[in-house]
Amino acid sequence: MFEPQDPNRIQLNSKGQLRHFLTTEGLSRELLTEILDTADSFIDMGAKQIKKVPLLRGRTVVNLFFEASTRTLSTFELAAKRLSADVLNLNISTSSTSKGETLKDTLMTLEAMHSDMFVVRHADSGAAHFIASRVTPDVAVINAGDGRHAHPTQAMLDMLTIRRHKGDFAPLKVAIVGDILHSRVARSQIHALRTLGASEVRVIGPKTLLPRHIEAMGVKVFTDMRSGLQDVDVIMMLRLQKERMNSALLPSESEFYRLYGMTTEKLAYARPDAVVMHPGPINRGVEIESAIADGPRSLILDQVTNGIAVRMAVMSMAMSGQTVERQHPHEQAQ
Ligand code: NCD
Numbered sequence: 001m002f003e004p005q006d007p008n009r010i011q012l013n014s015k016g017q018l019r020h021f022l023t024t025e026g027l028s029r030e031l032l033t034e035i036l037d038t039a040d041s042f043i044d045m046g047a048k049q050i051k052k053v054p055l056l057r058g059r060t061v062v063n064l065f066f067e068a069s070t071r072t073l074s075t076f077e078l079a080a081k082r083l084s085a086d087v088l089n090l091n092i093s094t095s096s097t098s099k100g101e102t103l104k105d106t107l108m109t110l111e112a113m114h115s116d117m118f119v120v121r122h123a124d125s126g127a128a129h130f131i132a133s134r135v136t137p138d139v140a141v142i143n144a145g146d147g148r149h150a151h152p153t154q155a156m157l158d159m160l161t162i163r164r165h166k167g168d169f170a171p172l173k174v175a176i177v178g179d180i181l182h183s184r185v186a187r188s189q190i191h192a193l194r195t196l197g198a199s200e201v202r203v204i205g206p207k208t209l210l211p212r213h214i215e216a217m218g219v220k221v222f223t224d225m226r227s228g229l230q231d232v233d234v235i236m237m238l239r240l241q242k243e244r245m246n247s248a249l250l251p252s253e254s255e256f257y258r259l260y261g262m263t264t265e266k267l268a269y270a271r272p273d274a275v276v277m278h279p280g281p282i283n284r285g286v287e288i289e290s291a292i293a294d295g296p297r298s299l300i301l302d303q304v305t306n307g308i309a310v311r312m313a314v315m316s317m318a319m320s321g322q323t324v325e326r327q328h329p330h331e332q333a334q
Contacts, residue, residue, distance in 0.1 A: 007026055011027075013322075013324055013325040015321075015324060017324060018031065018321045019318055019321035020140055023129075023152050024188045024191040029197065038316070040309070042082075042308075043164075043306070043309045046305065046308060046309065052083075054083075056083035059117065060086045060116050061086070061088070061119065063144075064110075067093065068091075071307070075311055076119050076144060090110075103131075107131060116322075117142065119142045120142070121145045121146070122146050127146045128141055137325070137326070138326055140315075140322045148184050148244065150184050153311055154185050154279050155189045159192050161306050164306070165275055170198075173199060173233050174232065176189060176201070176238065177204045177235060177262070178209065178237055179205065180205050180214065181208075183241060185238060186203070194218050200220060202219060202220045202228055203221055203222070204225060209250075226266075230269055231270070232270040232271060233273070234274065235274055237287050237288055239278070239279065239281060240253070240256065240286060253283075256287075277303055280300065280303070
């Protein structure tokens with residue numbers, strides 16, 4: 001519905017700092033590393049008894065969720081609260097839009113409440129970009145997942161989880177497995193992994209769930225787990241996005257599990273120290289075996305914990321990028 005274009009013209013300020021966070025595509029290695037370093041500094045804080053810092057004190061963050069979500073919404077909410085912001089969660093799908101209010105009117109109403117940041121989840125690709133290009137200049141927009149397009153905070157929490165377990169990206173071979181076709185997570189992960197310098201990024205899935213021309217993103221394509229997982233250090237499973245499949249792309253869930261489900265048997269194809277990740281919500285016995293999901297090589301719960309730190313990092317960075325822009329508007333790049 002909305003065409004995302006030129007993300008960095010809008011998501012960076014005139015000094016090249018983040019002022020919105022819409023996509024990992026096109027961001028520099030330095031900026032992605034700054035997000036990870038900032039998030040790292042928040043991680044220890046989560047373990048302390050007093051979990052708050054005053055970086056967003058007096059600011060209002062609105063979580064605008066046009067599509068249902070549990071872990072993304074709750075970790076954004078916790079992140080904003082740990083930055084001392086006031087937080088409002090709006091489930092738009094069941095409120096104003098069903099009463100016929102347009103998106104523009106919803107935004108104007110929220111701006112009139114002096115909101116400083118919108119965290120947006122929407123079923124249409126480009127929605128967060130569309131909102132960022134229309135809000136008043138002092139509002140920061142964070143993309144919490146738009147259609148099949150991007151889910152940049154998910155990708156960055158995955159990068160943080162990888163870095164904390166494996167250190168450097170340079171030697172790593174990473175495989176992304178499953179429904180690549182419908183996955184905003186996969187797209188954001190591929191951009192981030194390539195920019196951070198992973199030695200090889202692979203996608204593995206049935207032909208019907210692989211986008212055409214995916215090789216153009218700089219990945220190696222496999223339709224078979226045995227060859228695809230060979231020598232891999234990190235395995236990133238995806239959820240089957242059944243709500244986005246409008247035709248029969250799969251023979252059956254059990255067939256998918258037999259061929260692509262992460263089982264003890266298939267994990268043995270990868271390196272002995274390979275780790276397994278999944279953005280959640282996981283479907284046990286469809287994408288992943290319980291013994292793997294709950295086992296010692298699974299990083300699934302670390303991903304959730306790290307998500308709070310990454311969301312704190314991008315929220316505080318975008319807010320300070322906005323402030324810098326407001327203080328030096330005459331330097332604004334065209
Ligand atoms: C992802 C999403 O919504 O895109 N989940 C999440 O953010 N927790 C992945 C998914 O739903 O499959």
